[in-house]
Amino acid sequence: MNIQVDADKCIASGACAQVCPEVFDLDDEGVIVVLDAAPPAELRAKVEEAAAACPAAVIEVHDQSRV
Amino acid sequence: MTRSRVVVVGAGAAGWSTVEALRRFGFDGRITVLSDEVHLPYDRPPLSKQVLSGEWEPGRAQLASAHRIAEADVEWALGVTAAALHSADRLVVTVDGRPYPYDELVIATGVRARRLPVLARDALVLRTLDDCVALRERLRTARSLVVLGAGFLGLEVAATALARGVAVTVIDPQRHPLADRLGSAAASSLVAQHRSRGVRVLTGTAVCQTQRVAERDFWLLRLSDDTTISADLVLVAAGSVPAVEWLAGTSLEVDDGVLCDSEGRAAPHVWAVGDVARWYRPDLGQHVRFEHRTSAVEQGQAVARAICGAPATGRAIPFFWTDQFDLKIQVWGSTSSAADVDVVFGDPGGPAYVAVFHDGDVASPTGVLAWNAAGPSRPYREALVRERSTA
Ligand SMILES: Cc1cc2nc3c(=O)[nH]c(=O)nc-3n(C[C@H](O)[C@H](O)[C@H](O)COP(=O)(O)OP(=O)(O)OC[C@H]3O[C@@H](n4cnc5c(N)ncnc54)[C@H](O)[C@@H]3O)c2cc1C
Ligand code: SF4
Numbered sequence: 001m002n003i004q005v006d007a008d009k010c011i012a013s014g015a016c017a018q019v020c021p022e023v024f025d026l027d028d029e030g031v032i033v034v035l036d037a038a039p040p041a042e043l044r045a046k047v048e049e050a051a052a053a054c055p056a057a058v059i060e061v062h063d064q065s066r067v
Numbered sequence: 068m069t070r071s072r073v074v075v076v077g078a079g080a081a082g083w084s085t086v087e088a089l090r091r092f093g094f095d096g097r098i099t100v101l102s103d104e105v106h107l108p109y110d111r112p113p114l115s116k117q118v119l120s121g122e123w124e125p126g127r128a129q130l131a132s133a134h135r136i137a138e139a140d141v142e143w144a145l146g147v148t149a150a151a152l153h154s155a156d157r158l159v160v161t162v163d164g165r166p167y168p169y170d171e172l173v174i175a176t177g178v179r180a181r182r183l184p185v186l187a188r189d190a191l192v193l194r195t196l197d198d199c200v201a202l203r204e205r206l207r208t209a210r211s212l213v214v215l216g217a218g219f220l221g222l223e224v225a226a227t228a229l230a231r232g233v234a235v236t237v238i239d240p241q242r243h244p245l246a247d248r249l250g251s252a253a254a255s256s257l258v259a260q261h262r263s264r265g266v267r268v269l270t271g272t273a274v275c276q277t278q279r280v281a282e283r284d285f286w287l288l289r290l291s292d293d294t295t296i297s298a299d300l301v302l303v304a305a306g307s308v309p310a311v312e313w314l315a316g317t318s319l320e321v322d323d324g325v326l327c328d329s330e331g332r333a334a335p336h337v338w339a340v341g342d343v344a345r346w347y348r349p350d351l352g353q354h355v356r357f358e359h360r361t362s363a364v365e366q367g368q369a370v371a372r373a374i375c376g377a378p379a380t381g382r383a384i385p386f387f388w389t390d391q392f393d394l395k396i397q398v399w400g401s402t403s404s405a406a407d408v409d410v411v412f413g414d415p416g417g418p419a420y421v422a423v424f425h426d427g428d429v430a431s432p433t434g435v436l437a438w439n440a441a442g443p444s445r446p447y448r449e450a451l452v453r454e455r456s457t458a
Contacts, residue, residue, distance in 0.1 A: 009127075011112075011388055012395065012441035013361065014448060030441025048091055052084065052368060055360040055386075057110055057130050 001044055002062045003037050011056045019050040024059075032058060071096045073374065074159055074167050076149045077175030077310075078102035080110065080360060081341025083130050084367030085173050090139050092375035098141045099167060101159070103148040106196055107136060112360055114199040115223035116390050120230060121203065125196055149176070149313045154334055171374050174314070174325055174339040175367070178307035178358060183215065186277050190215075190301045193224060202302065206231050209299040213237075213288060215274060217244035219389045221304030222257065225266050226391040236267040236296060238288075244270060250402045250424065252415055253436055257396070264392060277301075307358065309343045324356040330379065331370045338373070340366035359387040384452055397441060399448045400424070400434035400455060412443045423447055 003023070012030030022043055025033045039047060044061075051059035073089060075082045078100050086098055108130040117123040131139070148162040152172070159167040180192035191202055202224075206212070212228050214221045217239035225235045245254040261268050269290070276289040286298050309324040318334060320326040325339035329347045333339045341363040345356040365383050372379055388397040402408075405424035413420030421444045424434035432451045437444035 011390070012397070013386060013388065014441075014445065015361070015386075018449075018452065026442070026445065028442045030445065052087055052091070053361075053364060055364060056112070060132060060135070062134075 001039060001041060001047065003034055003039070003047065004060045004062065005032055005034055005058050006060075007032055007058065009056045009058045013055050015053040015055065016050040016059060019053050020046040023047055024050055071170050072168065073098050073171045073173065074169035075100045075173040075175055076102075076159060076313075077177055077341070077343070078104065078106075078108045078143075078145070079175060079177050079341060079363065080108070080130065081177070081344075081363035081367045082173065082175035083108035084364040085175060085340055085371050086139055086141055086367075087131070087135070088368040088371030089374060092371055092377045094371070094375050096170070098139070099144060099169075100141050101144045101147045101149055101161065101167065103146065104195060104197075105146045107131075107143070107145070109196055110360075111194070114196065115193060115220055115227060118196075118199050119193075119203050119206075119224065119227045125200060128196070152314055152317050152319075152337075154317055154319070154337055157336060170336065172337045173367075173370060174333065174337065174343060175341050175363075176310035176313070177342040179310050180303065181306045181308050183274075183303050183305055185274055186215070186301065186303060189279055190303050192303050193220060194307070202300075205300055206233055209233055211236070211298045212300045212302060213286070213296065213298040214302045214304055215239075216304035216306065217241070217258070217268060217270065218304060218306065219245070219248075219387075221302070222261060223389060223391055224302060224304060225261060226264075229264065229266055230392070234267075235265075236269065236298065237261065238269045238272050238274060238290065240271065240273040240291075242271040247403050249396065249398065249436065250408060250422070252408070253396065253402075253422070253438060256415065256438075257391070257394075260392065260394060307342070309356070311343065324354075326354050330373050331366055332373070338370045340370050357385060359385060361386045384448075384455055393439075395437075395439055395441060397437045397444065398434060399444075400432065400451050402434040402436055405433045411447060412440060413438075419443070421447055 010031045016024035017026050023039045109128045113128045149159050150162045151160045180194040211234040214237045217237050225237050229235050273291040278287040286301050289295050311321050324345035325333050327333045327346045331338045342358045345354040348355050384400050386399050402424045406426045409423050409429050419439040421440045422436045423432045425432045435447045
């Protein structure tokens with residue numbers, strides 16, 4: 001699994017860090033920070049839930065093979 | 068349990084979230100999405116901000132990449148308007164008479180811009196990408212714009228248009244617009260920000276009569292204070308109405324939106340999500356409708372879980388934001404019902420602050436407002452989430 005973000009679109013809702021704090025955190029301005037761009041497979045469901053919860057379509061999850 | 072065919076009417080944030088989540092939770096039947104717009108799912112908040120300003124090309128507002136769209140394996144019926152629902156036969160019928168049978172129906176038709184009788188024709192509204200592109204085009208040459216309505220949409224457009232060098236007047240019959248959404252202090256600061264940057268904001272003022280001077284391509288508006296103003300463009304930003312025309316004559320209960328139980332069920336095999344839906348809130352003892360971007364997602368996901376038989380998650384805290392000039396205002400929870408407000412960071416007169424709304428105990432907040440303070444608000448909104456979400 002591979003994560004791509006378009007941080008310019010982030011509206012600083014904090015949803016991603018709330019849903020999946022293992023992978024997403026926020027900087028001093030509340031904007032998304034990816035802690036691990038290729039997290040282990042067992043986090044897949046949580047990462048996808050965070051991507052879906054984002055109100056600004058910032059986060060994309062890819063399969064490693066595709067990217 | 069897997070059902071054979073889900074039909075979603077409406078391809079906005081709520082409709083797309085439902086589809087995306089259905090696949091994520093393992094639904095492997097057919098999904099058909101009907102939308103009267105011709106575009107694949109796109110996001111509306113940028114329409115009054117980055118797309119309108121010209122900073123983004125419209126394509127940047129799309130909700131999902133081509134890859135995600137392909138993966139979702141949806142039959143898209145775009146440019147197709149649902150005209151009737153026959154719930155006994157589990158059938159949606161389109162304007163041109165085509166039947167779409169379903170096992171589960173998800174109503175995600177959103178809202179439409181309210182038109183004002185005093186301005187029946189020609190005035191612009193902003194709800195869709197096409198509206199946005201048309202307004203953006205007109206703003207290229209317009210010298211002046213009147214915005215009717217000082218809600219979030221009206222003020223966002225005012226800020227964007229001003230930055231493009233257009234003279235902007237905002238008119239609202241309410242004396243204290245947005246006080247119910249932001250609390251009175253933040254609402255008046257916001258109006259003051261507009262005025263200090265050069266937007267004319269006329270509150271407590273209504274438009275009584277309008278005249279379109281077609282040969283010279285401008286408007287004359289007579290106002291309730293007996294003055295007259297002229298403008299090249301008029302935008303109506305006077306709220307919205309749920310898109311429920313097509314549900315007339317059904318057994319669904321429709322009253323300012325489609326009434327649903329606390330899980331989004333409007334009738335057996337019929338669900339409603341997003342701006343069009345009024346879900347029952349057991350904690351409040353009433354049905355509530357939100358026009359918030361996050362609520363569209365949460366409801367879409369909750370309904371997808373229910374259809375797939377996945378366990379429900381707790382209810383999230385309502386959240387919305389608005390961006391105007393260089394200001395970002397964010398609200399988590401509710402600011403309107405609280406008895407007390409404490410400023411916990413910064414100073415309301417200054418560039419950034421955080422206010423906590425509560426009923427006497429700041430440790431048990433009902434709402435958090437961040438004024439250019441997304442970062443500093445974090446511990447307070449996290450406390451709110453801990454206190455108020457249902458597990
Ligand atoms: C300009 C603008 C700026 C915004 N900014 C913010 C913001 O900053 N923050 C925030 O929290 N929220 C904001 N919002 C609100 C947010 O965008 C909405 O809450 C969200 O888009 C709701 O999604 P939805 O899918 O429920 O409805 P919609 O996005 O309206 O989607 C409904 C779709 O259904 C279609 N439809 C309607 N009737 C039919 C029919 N009979 N047959 C077929 N299709 C039909 C509609 O044309 C539409 O495409 C903004 C909204 C707008 C318009
Ligand atoms: S959920 Fe989206 S908008 Fe919110 S902080 Fe994360 S990336 Fe930004």
